[in-house]
Amino acid sequence: MKQPLLQKTLRIYAIYSIVALLIIAPIFYFTIDKLYIDDADDSLKLKQEEFDQSYLPSFTIAEVEAWNKYNRDTKLILNTRGIKAVVLSDEIYYDELDEEYEPYRVLASPIMIEGQAYLIAIRTSLVEKEDLIEVIAFVFLGLILVLILGLIIIFRFYARRLWQPFYNSLSIIEKFEVDKQQQVDFSPNDIDEFTRLDQAIEKLIQKNSDIYHGQKEFIENAAQEMQTPLAVFKGKLELLAQQPEMTETQSVLIADLDTSVSRLSKINKNLLLLSRIDNHQFSDMTSVNVKTILAKQFDFYAEQAATKSIELIQRDNLDLIISSNSVLVEIAIGNLILNAIKHNHAGGIVYIDVDRAGFAVSNTSVGQSLDEHVLFERFAKSDHSTTGTGLGLSIVKRIVDFNNWKIDYSFKTNMHIFSIKC
Amino acid sequence: MKILIIEDEKELATSIIKYLEGYDYRCEYCGNLAEAQDKISLYDYDCILLDLMLPDGSGFELLEEIKRQGKNDGVIIISAKDGLATRLSGLELGADDFLVKPFHLSELLARIHALIRRKNFNGSNILIYNEIRIDTLAKTVKIKDDLLDVTKKELDLLLYLISNKNRVVSKSSIAEHLSGDMADMMDNHDFIYAHIKNLKRKLSEKRCTDYIKTVYGLGYKWQ
Numbered sequence: 001m002k003q004p005l006l007q008k009t010l011r012i013y014a015i016y017s018i019v020a021l022l023i024i025a026p027i028f029y030f031t032i033d034k035l036y037i038d039d040a041d042d043s044l045k046l047k048q049e050e051f052d053q054s055y056l057p058s059f060t061i062a063e064v065e066a067w068n069k070y071n072r073d074t075k076l077i078l079n080t081r082g083i084k085a086v087v088l089s090d091e092i093y094y095d096e097l098d099e100e101y102e103p104y105r106v107l108a109s110p111i112m113i114e115g116q117a118y119l120i121a122i123r124t125s126l127v128e129k130e131d132l133i134e135v136i137a138f139v140f141l142g143l144i145l146v147l148i149l150g151l152i153i154i155f156r157f158y159a160r161r162l163w164q165p166f167y168n169s170l171s172i173i174e175k176f177e178v179d180k181q182q183q184v185d186f187s188p189n190d191i192d193e194f195t196r197l198d199q200a201i202e203k204l205i206q207k208n209s210d211i212y213h214g215q216k217e218f219i220e221n222a223a224q225e226m227q228t229p230l231a232v233f234k235g236k237l238e239l240l241a242q243q244p245e246m247t248e249t250q251s252v253l254i255a256d257l258d259t260s261v262s263r264l265s266k267i268n269k270n271l272l273l274l275s276r277i278d279n280h281q282f283s284d285m286t287s288v289n290v291k292t293i294l295a296k297q298f299d300f301y302a303e304q305a306a307t308k309s310i311e312l313i314q315r316d317n318l319d320l321i322i323s324s325n326s327v328l329v330e331i332a333i334g335n336l337i338l339n340a341i342k343h344n345h346a347g348g349i350v351y352i353d354v355d356r357a358g359f360a361v362s363n364t365s366v367g368q369s370l371d372e373h374v375l376f377e378r379f380a381k382s383d384h385s386t387t388g389t390g391l392g393l394s395i396v397k398r399i400v401d402f403n404n405w406k407i408d409y410s411f412k413t414n415m416h417i418f419s420i421k422c
Numbered sequence: 423m424k425i426l427i428i429e430d431e432k433e434l435a436t437s438i439i440k441y442l443e444g445y446d447y448r449c450e451y452c453g454n455l456a457e458a459q460d461k462i463s464l465y466d467y468d469c470i471l472l473d474l475m476l477p478d479g480s481g482f483e484l485l486e487e488i489k490r491q492g493k494n495d496g497v498i499i500i501s502a503k504d505g506l507a508t509r510l511s512g513l514e515l516g517a518d519d520f521l522v523k524p525f526h527l528s529e530l531l532a533r534i535h536a537l538i539r540r541k542n543f544n545g546s547n548i549l550i551y552n553e554i555r556i557d558t559l560a561k562t563v564k565i566k567d568d569l570l571d572v573t574k575k576e577l578d579l580l581l582y583l584i585s586n587k588n589r590v591v592s593k594s595s596i597a598e599h600l601s602g603d604m605a606d607m608m609d610n611h612d613f614i615y616a617h618i619k620n621l622k623r624k625l626s627e628k629r630c631t632d633y634i635k636t637v638y639g640l641g642y643k644w645q
Contacts, residue, residue: 224502224503227502227522227523227524228431228434228502228523228524230523230524231431231434231500231502231523231524231525232431232433232434232437233524234524234525234526234527235433235434235437235438235441235527236433236437238437238441238526238527238528238589238590238592238595239437239440239441239527241590241592241637241640241641242441242589242590248638248639251637251638251639251640252638252639254639254640255592255593255639255640255641258592258593258594258640259594261524262594262598263609265524266605266606266609268524269504269522269606270606272504273606276504276505281505281506281507282506284506297604300601300604303613303616304608304610304613306613306616307610307612307613307616308610308612327506330603331607334604334607335607338604338607338608342609342610387609388609389606389609392607
């Protein structure tokens, strides 16, 4: 699944923080625990040394009972277990004050009082481990919360601002269309990489626009320049056709030439038409009723269809009033209908539907579903045997784009359906 | 009747002149604006064929000149430049018709005829060919005073063929003429057979001479 950049980064940071803290927490606990015990041991040893030096030399067995009575944490007991060296251990004693068992660190050291083997047992209370874990858990939970809250705040406010130039550039690129005359304007920012990115994109856009306009101009000029030689060619051919006593072979040759040059001039005129749509030479908008435009030319289409024994049927025929250029609307409808007649079979049907949202032309077909990816490309003909210009549908597409309409192609129950949503 | 052809592409001009041969026209030709200006200030023409892009200026200048001199010459613009704006400014400046290159000479001839008819008959617009009498305004055809019932397309076809009498008119030129604005979108000429057939039938029913000859492969000829 695609995630926004900042959300993804935030998630990674957050996961890392939690994992790191979860790993560190036990290490932290054991370290603290060890330090604490070491500290306790040191203080026990100090107490023992203090006893050894200050009290032991003059201590008598008679004093043992009194000592034990008044010292809660340093007891003198008979060394019945025969302990020879200093022993440190963890013990648990019942604390009468708190009325609960608490852990203690206990140091047991063998001593001799008047020749009798005694043990000096010094204990010191340890903080309850449970308490420690609790405290550490709380501290770490707090840390995690503070970290994540901090990260969110940083990402929400700072990172968003930091990445703002990137998002600006992104939206500019997303809105950019090479065939629309538009100025790209990247606002300046103080981040090196983003500035470089903007400059690179600007260069790329500039280059693309140049290439596009160069190409457009070339097509336009080429088509324009071809008009006159084509006119000469056509004229000469017509003169040739006037020659008296021509053989059938000659006539057919001239007729074939005439067909070809007619097609050539149609391709040329259609290329010029495409250029003119691109150059916004049809920006004269009026309120247009598609139904009326269709009605105006319907007899012509019906006649074209009848020649191929195709039935032209108007199904929905509602008023569709749009703001557009009437010439372009006529051209779009004409191309769609004539196309539907051309790529049809004898006895076929062409349906025309006009409703309040748009219009559609569907026709019974001779072949398969068409490739939507190249359908609207220039000169992308599905059937090379036809004599069309290969520009009809791309003209329709340009008109649709120019008007910000939508065109859809589908193939259902052996019918090609082109529908336009206005 | 005099026609002035102002066109810098000499080959096209000579083709036009050649095609108009045998009709009642005297053609003059010039290839630039300066020469054309001299000619129109000296002579009157029934029809001027004007290319818009001339080596020494735009044809629009000439249109302005004709208008300024208050001349009555009919002007047909023949231009490689298309577009509503160009058309409109041409017609606003007084041009009578606009033909985009490349065109069929037969189409040009039909337009010249129509223009001269309009100008010379002061709107009555009657075309007579032997027993055929066409009123292009009322859109009626009479064969020896007998009204012929024709459709708009058939009348159009009849006029086109008569305008190009004694010339072979190709199927594609007829198809383009009859389909008007739709011509550039279509590539099928078959629909003209039906119109030709119907027109021939209707004419013969009224005992009109069969003037429409089929030229094998190429098209038709009014003879």
